[in-house]
Structures are given as C-alpha cells and as structure tokens.
Amino acid sequence: MTEGQSASLSAAEVERLINGDHNDPFAVLGPHSDPDGDGLQVRVLLPGATAVDLLHSETSDCLLSLQPVHPAGLFEGYLEGRQQPFAYRLRASWGPAQAVLHDPYRFPACLAPEQLYYLAEGTEEFAWRLLGANTRVVDGVAGVLFAVWAPNARRVSVVGDFNDWNGCRHPMRLHPSSGVWELFIPELPDGTLYKYEILGPRGVLLPLKADPYARGMQHPPQTASRVVAEGAFQWGDGAWLERRAANHAVAQPISIYEVHAGSWRRREAEGNRYLSYLEMAEELLPYVREQGFTHIQLMPVSEYPFDGSWGYQPLGLYAPSIRFGTPDEFRRFVDTCHAEGIGVLLDWVPGHFPTDPHGLGRFDGTALYEHADRRQGFHPDWNTLIYNYGRGEVVSYLISNANYWLEEFHLDGLRVDAVASMLYLDYSRREGEWIANLHGGRENLEAITLLKEVNRRIYARHPGVLMVAEESTAWPGVSQPVDSGGLGFGFKWNMGWMNDSLRYMERDPVHRRFHHDEMTFGIVYAWDENFVLPLSHDEVVHGKRSLLFKMPGDDWQQFANLRAFLAFMWGYPGKKLLFMGGEFAQRREWNHDRGLDWHLLEEPAHRGVQQLVRDLNAVYRSLAALHRHDCEDGGFNWLQANQRDLSVFAWLRWGGEGQPPVLVIANFTPRVHHGYCVGAPLSGWYEECINSDASAYGGSGQGNLGGAQTLPQPADGQPCSLQLTVPPLATLILVHRPDR
Structure with a gap:
C-alpha cells in the first residue's frame, strides 16, 4: 500500500457500519496495524463530514488527509512507517465549518x-x-x-x-x-x-x-x-460520623420527621416552585432542630419521572432529583444537617420500577432488569416492573445503589419501601397469577437473599447506619441479624400498632370501651422486633383524611384527641416517626403539589399541637425511661390495662439503674377523673412533665399543678399510689423526682 490508499472493506461491512448495525466498531474504526505491511490503517466515521485530516497530537501538523470511502461520512487512510497506534487528533470539516477532535476509537479498552x-x-x-x-x-x-x-x-x-x-x-x-x-x-x-x-x-x-x-x-x-463530573466535595461531618454508631444504638432516642421534599414548603410567589436542597438546609433544618427531632427521613429523591408517584417509582436510582438541585447541593444539605446534629435517612425503593419507555424495562430488547414472566416481573398494584433478584448484574445494581447513597452522600440510613411486596411471590395476586418457589412455597427466596445481602454488606461497610424495613406482615426476624436467621434490618415499622391505634382513635369515645384491646394488644409483640412507630404519609392521603380529621367530635375534641394520641405514642415503647404537618395538626390531606398550610400556625390550637410535639421530643430525649428500653422487654409494665369502661390506660417506663421511672396515663373519654388512683413504684414527688390538656397546648387546663406526691397506699401492684386529676381526652407523662 502507498500512503493515502484506501483499504478494502466489503460492501456489506460498510453498509453495516454506516447503517448502525455493526456490533464491533473497534474492529474497523480507529488505527489498525497492517499485518502485511509497514504501516497503520486509520478509519473514521463522522456522519455528514466532507473532509477529515489526521493531525499530529502535539504539533497539529497534518499527517494525512483521509480519503472518503462512503458519502455517509466514512473516511480512511494509510500511514507508512507506523505500526503501532499513536496519539493523534482529527480535523473534520462539515462544509465551511471545522472542528479538531480526538478519535474515540484510538483509545484502548478501559474496563478489564x-x-x-x-x-x-x-x-x-x-x-x-x-x-x-x-x-x-x-x-x-x-x-x-x-x-x-x-x-x-x-x-x-x-x-x-x-x-x-x-x-x-x-x-x-x-x-x-x-x-x-x-x-x-x-x-x-x-x-x-x-x-x-x-x-x-x-x-x-x-x-x-x-x-x-x-x-x-x-x-x-x-x-x-x-454527565456529572467527579468533584472534590469537602465534607465537614467527620465528628458526626465518628459518633453516629453510638447515636443510633437501639437504646438511644430516635425521633424521625418524615419529609416530602417537594411539598414541605413551596415558593408560592415564584410560581409555586420547590425549595432547593440549599433552601431546605436554610429553612427545613432549623425547624426540625427546633422541634426536637433527631432525624429527617426524606421520601425518595432518586430521580423519578412522575410527580404523582412521590418518588416511589424511581427511574434514575443513582441520580438525586434535579428538581431540588445538583448532587453536590444535596451533599451540602446532608453535611449541614450533620453539623446541626440531625441525621438524614432516605426512602429506598428496590421493589419495583416504572414502565416508562426510556427506563429499565426491556432495556436491551429483552427482559433484563425484570423477570420475563409477568407473574414474577409485573406488579399489579402499581403497574410497575419487578426486579429479577436472581440475576447477578441486577443484584450488584441494587447492592451498589444502597451503598452509593451512604458512600457518596453520607446518608445515615435507608428506609426500604414495600418490603412485604418483595418477600411474597403471591403479594396482591390471585390463585394462578404467581409462580411458587423451588420448594413450592410463596416466599421469594431470591428477594430474601438480596435483602439479607444488602443489610449484611451495608452494616459491615457503614457501621452505625439505620436500615429500616417498611414491612406490613408478621414475617419473623425482620430486625434480627442475618447470622441469627433474620433479614438483617436494624428496625421495622410497626404497622400493626399504627393500624390498631388509628382505628381506635377514629372511634367515638362512647364506643372505645368496646375496642379497648386495639390499644393494648401491641404490647404482646412490642419486643419481637426493633420497632419504629410510624404515622407516615400513607395515613393522610387518598381519602384517609389528615390526622386531625381522623379524630371524632367537634373542633376542640378533635384537637384534644390528637394531642392525647401523640402523647400516648411518645410514651409508648418504640422509636417515633411523624409525617410533616402532623406536628401542627394540618387540617387537609397531604397534597404533593402544594406546600403545607403554614398559615394555620396563626391559630392557637395549631401552635399548641406544635408546641406539644416539641415538648414531647424534649422529654423523650432527656428521660432515659422513655427510650432506653424501646426495643427490649424489661422497661415497661402495665399499671392499668383493663379499664375498659373508663377508656383509661396507665403504664410505667423504666430507664435502668440511676434513672427515674416514668408513669404514663391516658384518658380517651371527654370525662375528667378527679382523685384518680394509680400505682407508683417509688415514693416521693412525680413531676407532671407532659399534660396534653395544658392550656399552653390549647387544652382545658385540667391537671395537677405541676405534679403530685405519693400516698402510702399500695395500688396496681405497686407499693404506693398517686391521686391524680386525669384531664379529658388527654395523656399525662409524669417522672419521679426524689429530690424535690
């Protein structure tokens, strides 16, 4: 061959190349040594180009003008005296327009x-x-x-x-x-x-x-x-990460504020736009800190195409949503939270993905990320596709994604969505619509293995994070370690407690005595798992009404019921989670297209609920008895579990040696009980640290003038007792103060 001479390609191969049907472009494009000569063949495909020159990479001298092989933009040339690929650039012309560029096909493979x-x-x-x-x-x-x-x-x-x-x-x-x-x-x-x-x-x-x-x-x-360039974000949360494991122990107070980033607050005067990650750091974070929550839990921010899915149908599992800013701005939000002592959890959705044509569905023309059989690969509840948990590349995709959010964004844990839908092959399916596992059972063995592996690897790599399961069935050992036969989560949402207690609270007080067990049954299984008590977004949408409007009675009674219930929840064993708006008694159902109704805080009743939640978080964090044994037996005992006719519940919480016991008493009727007798374990003064009927919270002001002194008469199996005024539709939390 002589310099500039065209090499031969078959017409069929040329057609495949220019028609985009060639599966090995590096075999024909770029530089190739001539096995039969002392030269280098260079071939370039630049659709629409009219001329292409080969330039020296450093001097920009023209080494060779490539010859057109096909009018679609295929050029080639031959350099004698060169047998090894070398650094060069291309000068391409599209009519009068020119550009100098590197040839991607001269670079070696980067993945081994x-x-x-x-x-x-x-x-x-x-x-x-x-x-x-x-x-x-x-x-x-x-x-x-x-x-x-x-x-x-x-x-x-x-x-x-x-x-x-x-x-x-x-x-x-x-x-x-x-x-x-x-x-x-x-x-x-x-x-x-x-x-x-x-x-x-x-x-x-x-x-x-x-x-x-x-x-x-x-x-x-x-x-x-x-494309997101790898940056050099400067984290400042080293001290937070060092103490995170201690902060997240099951004996520590964990009170979570669940947030939908797109509707906590909006800029109504600016087209009802979202707050950015940076604006949330400036506005959401101080509010959460002031309210006393220990953590923010964000509903999914991995990119999703449809606002109405609230993020639970993610399509960009590795992309923080651009709705709120850039990845580094999300890092800044997390870093700022940590600087203020607030942990950040994220909803993670490994159970399904949407069918949008630009997404994962039939990604290469075949069922790749999903099962091919709709009985395993399609979710009838949400019209979504289900991951193929038996395929190694899919498992790596999901394991890596869980690790990605913790590694790249320093998140403090993941709340895993819809775990029940992953565990059961027949979830939301009728007979004949599902495929049994290899043992003939309904358990999704591959999904179970995935969940265990995710938890095992995440806890090994990021000690002290929180892995939380939203699991709505009685699956055993959800929050038990994998090596003990569990799924390996740190915590599980207590959906049974949530359903029973809300059902009870929705009843008219006159009927509650017939359903007393709805509030007591939860203690039977309270320590089977490490539980989080959730009042989440799912309970205030789709016609379920807001927490306030779930409550019976007139306006005053609705507020009183809600305050009593919130104080009941904070006194009950389990970590706490409250969806945004619940802390100030949002009246309407949550709407993802609008910000919360912050104007309601102009009304005393709403400010009262907000102040109550603030005070509940304060006593929950300060009194070991209210959190140390949230997840283990020995820190709770009933005083009065069977006062059905009065709809009264009373129990003790213990914080361990040297910590004062706490007494909780709740009255879910509108009747005031004067001189009500309840047992006490230690003699002395019991300070009334929470009274949900206090005037400051919008209540009637009934109470015990700050506390009560024990009497020597035994009651409820305790050596002494208290005579209390128990307010209407109210919960009291009293702590023993021996030095008063």
Missing part, C-alpha cells in the same frame, strides 16, 4: 474483564464506578467513560447533543463475557446530556434509553441522562 466479574456474580458493591458515565483521564486526555450492561443488544451507541443524537457516530465496544458495552469519549464537559441508542437482538431500534447508572438527569418531563 476481571473488573466485571463481580458485577456478573452479584457481589459488586461499587458498580457505579464501573458503569454509567465516569470522568476519566486516558492517555493524558480527559473525557468520559460510558459503560452500560446490555448483553443481548446487537449494537449500543452513546448519543447526545455532542453528536446530534446520531447513533452512527459513537457505537460502543462490547465485552462479550459480561455483556457490558463501553466507550471513552474525550473532552465532554460536565453536564453533557446523553442517552443510549440500542439496536435490539432482532434488529429493532429501541426507544432511547436513559443510563441506569446516571448520576444526574434532566428535569422531568425531559428524560436525558446528564
């Missing part, structure tokens, strides 16, 4: 097969560092390494504004052993929009796909993925 082994095995914990769009420097050139798992595709290309969304411009290299495609594209800036163009196994071009590992996405309803 051994790196992808653990991904396929299902044990990779850092998959986002292999797949997705990762900024890299290769051969001294900065760029972005794109990598995506699509084992059944005939061709995968990266498309974006940088190549006019033309899939013929940047087809990717396949690693056949793993089914991962990769391509390093030089000099792409931070924020570059991109998707994957995939030719399915039958030669059908699929809808453009967002990157499953994208760390940023366009603002919905736009759907492109976004």
Whole structure:
C-alpha cells in the first residue's frame, strides 16, 4: 500500500457500519496495524463530514488527509512507517465549518474483564464506578467513560447533543463475557446530556434509553441522562460520623420527621416552585432542630419521572432529583444537617420500577432488569416492573445503589419501601397469577437473599447506619441479624400498632370501651422486633383524611384527641416517626403539589399541637425511661390495662439503674377523673412533665399543678399510689423526682 490508499472493506461491512448495525466498531474504526505491511490503517466515521485530516497530537501538523470511502461520512487512510497506534487528533470539516477532535476509537479498552466479574456474580458493591458515565483521564486526555450492561443488544451507541443524537457516530465496544458495552469519549464537559441508542437482538431500534447508572438527569418531563463530573466535595461531618454508631444504638432516642421534599414548603410567589436542597438546609433544618427531632427521613429523591408517584417509582436510582438541585447541593444539605446534629435517612425503593419507555424495562430488547414472566416481573398494584433478584448484574445494581447513597452522600440510613411486596411471590395476586418457589412455597427466596445481602454488606461497610424495613406482615426476624436467621434490618415499622391505634382513635369515645384491646394488644409483640412507630404519609392521603380529621367530635375534641394520641405514642415503647404537618395538626390531606398550610400556625390550637410535639421530643430525649428500653422487654409494665369502661390506660417506663421511672396515663373519654388512683413504684414527688390538656397546648387546663406526691397506699401492684386529676381526652407523662 502507498500512503493515502484506501483499504478494502466489503460492501456489506460498510453498509453495516454506516447503517448502525455493526456490533464491533473497534474492529474497523480507529488505527489498525497492517499485518502485511509497514504501516497503520486509520478509519473514521463522522456522519455528514466532507473532509477529515489526521493531525499530529502535539504539533497539529497534518499527517494525512483521509480519503472518503462512503458519502455517509466514512473516511480512511494509510500511514507508512507506523505500526503501532499513536496519539493523534482529527480535523473534520462539515462544509465551511471545522472542528479538531480526538478519535474515540484510538483509545484502548478501559474496563478489564476481571473488573466485571463481580458485577456478573452479584457481589459488586461499587458498580457505579464501573458503569454509567465516569470522568476519566486516558492517555493524558480527559473525557468520559460510558459503560452500560446490555448483553443481548446487537449494537449500543452513546448519543447526545455532542453528536446530534446520531447513533452512527459513537457505537460502543462490547465485552462479550459480561455483556457490558463501553466507550471513552474525550473532552465532554460536565453536564453533557446523553442517552443510549440500542439496536435490539432482532434488529429493532429501541426507544432511547436513559443510563441506569446516571448520576444526574434532566428535569422531568425531559428524560436525558446528564454527565456529572467527579468533584472534590469537602465534607465537614467527620465528628458526626465518628459518633453516629453510638447515636443510633437501639437504646438511644430516635425521633424521625418524615419529609416530602417537594411539598414541605413551596415558593408560592415564584410560581409555586420547590425549595432547593440549599433552601431546605436554610429553612427545613432549623425547624426540625427546633422541634426536637433527631432525624429527617426524606421520601425518595432518586430521580423519578412522575410527580404523582412521590418518588416511589424511581427511574434514575443513582441520580438525586434535579428538581431540588445538583448532587453536590444535596451533599451540602446532608453535611449541614450533620453539623446541626440531625441525621438524614432516605426512602429506598428496590421493589419495583416504572414502565416508562426510556427506563429499565426491556432495556436491551429483552427482559433484563425484570423477570420475563409477568407473574414474577409485573406488579399489579402499581403497574410497575419487578426486579429479577436472581440475576447477578441486577443484584450488584441494587447492592451498589444502597451503598452509593451512604458512600457518596453520607446518608445515615435507608428506609426500604414495600418490603412485604418483595418477600411474597403471591403479594396482591390471585390463585394462578404467581409462580411458587423451588420448594413450592410463596416466599421469594431470591428477594430474601438480596435483602439479607444488602443489610449484611451495608452494616459491615457503614457501621452505625439505620436500615429500616417498611414491612406490613408478621414475617419473623425482620430486625434480627442475618447470622441469627433474620433479614438483617436494624428496625421495622410497626404497622400493626399504627393500624390498631388509628382505628381506635377514629372511634367515638362512647364506643372505645368496646375496642379497648386495639390499644393494648401491641404490647404482646412490642419486643419481637426493633420497632419504629410510624404515622407516615400513607395515613393522610387518598381519602384517609389528615390526622386531625381522623379524630371524632367537634373542633376542640378533635384537637384534644390528637394531642392525647401523640402523647400516648411518645410514651409508648418504640422509636417515633411523624409525617410533616402532623406536628401542627394540618387540617387537609397531604397534597404533593402544594406546600403545607403554614398559615394555620396563626391559630392557637395549631401552635399548641406544635408546641406539644416539641415538648414531647424534649422529654423523650432527656428521660432515659422513655427510650432506653424501646426495643427490649424489661422497661415497661402495665399499671392499668383493663379499664375498659373508663377508656383509661396507665403504664410505667423504666430507664435502668440511676434513672427515674416514668408513669404514663391516658384518658380517651371527654370525662375528667378527679382523685384518680394509680400505682407508683417509688415514693416521693412525680413531676407532671407532659399534660396534653395544658392550656399552653390549647387544652382545658385540667391537671395537677405541676405534679403530685405519693400516698402510702399500695395500688396496681405497686407499693404506693398517686391521686391524680386525669384531664379529658388527654395523656399525662409524669417522672419521679426524689429530690424535690
């Protein structure tokens, strides 16, 4: 061959290349040594280009003008005297317009097969560092390494504004052993929009796909993925992380404020826009601290296409939602929370994903992330797809994602959504609509293995975080360690307590005596798990009414019932969770399109509930008896569990040696009980630290003038007793003060 001479490609191969049907572009594009000569063949595909020159990388001297092979933009040339690939650049002309660029096809593969082994095995914990769009420097050139798992595709290309969304411009290299495609594209800036163009196994071009590992996405309803450059965020939360494990022990007070980032507060004067992550750090965080909560739990912020899903149908599992700001701004929010002593939990959704065409569904033209059989792969409740938990790459995707949020954003734990739907193969399915496991049972063995593995790995890598299960059945050992036969969560939502107690509170007081067991039964199983008592967003939507309007009676009675119930909850064993708005008695149901009704705080009754929650958090955190034995027997005993006709409940909480006992008494009728006798374990003064009927909270002001002195008469199995005024529709919390 002589310099400039065209090499021969078969017409069929040329057609495959320019038509985007070539599954091995690196075999024909870029530099190739000539085995029969002393030269280097260079071939370039630049759709629409009219001329292409090969330039010296450092001097920009023209080494060779490539010859057109096909009018679609295929050029090639031959350099004699060079047998090894070398650094060069291309000067391409599109008519009068010119650009100098690097050739992606001159760079070597960046992913070695051994790196992808653990991904396929299902044990990779850092998959986002292999797949997705990762900024890299290769051969001294900065760029972005794109990598995506699509084992059944005939061709995968990266498309974006940088190549006019033309899939013929940047087809990717396949690693056949793993089914991962990769391509390093030089000099792409931070924020570059991109998707994957995939030719399915039958030669059908699929809808453009967002990157499953994208760390940023366009603002919905736009759907492109976004390159997010690896930054150097300066964390300042080292001290928080060092003491986190101690703060999260089951004996510590944990009081969680559940927040939907899009509707806690809105800027109504600015088009009803969301608060940003930075604005939440300025406004939400001080409020949470003032109210005395220990943690914020965010409903999902991993990117989701439909606002009405509240984030529970995520499509960008690795992308903090751009609705509220950039990933680094989310980091700043978390860092600021930690600086103020507030932990941050995140709702995590590994149970299902939406069917949007740009999402994970039939990602490479086949059922890849989901089961192919709808009896396992489709969720009838939510019209979503279910992950294939038996596929190693899917397991690595999910394990890595759990690790990602804790590793990259320093989150303090994950609340795992809809665990019950993962555990049971027949969840929400009729007979014949589900497939039994290999033992003929209904348990989803693969999902169980995944949950155990996620918890095992997360606790090993991030000691002291909180892994919390929203699990609504009696599955045993949800919060027991994996090596003890449990699922390995740290805590479980107590859905039984929530359902029973709300059902009781909704009843007219005249009927409550017939349903007394709804408030006492929970103690029977209170220490079977490490429980969180949840009053979550699910209880104040879809016609269920707000907490306030669940309560019976007139306006005053509704407020009194709510105050009594909240104080009952804070005195009851279990960590606490309250959805935003409940702390000031939001009247209407929660609406994700509106901010909370903060104007209600102009009314004393609403301010009273807010002050009560603030005081409840304060006593909960300060009195060991109210939190130390939340999750173990020995710190609770009934004083009066059978006062059905009076609808009165009384119990003791113990904090251990040297800690004063606490007495809780609740009256769920409108009747005041004067001189009411209740047992006390120690003689002396009992300070009334909470009276939900106090005038300051909007109550009638009935009470005990700050406390009561014991009498020597035994009662309720205790050596002495108290004679108390028990207010109407109210809960009292009294603590023993021996030195008074």
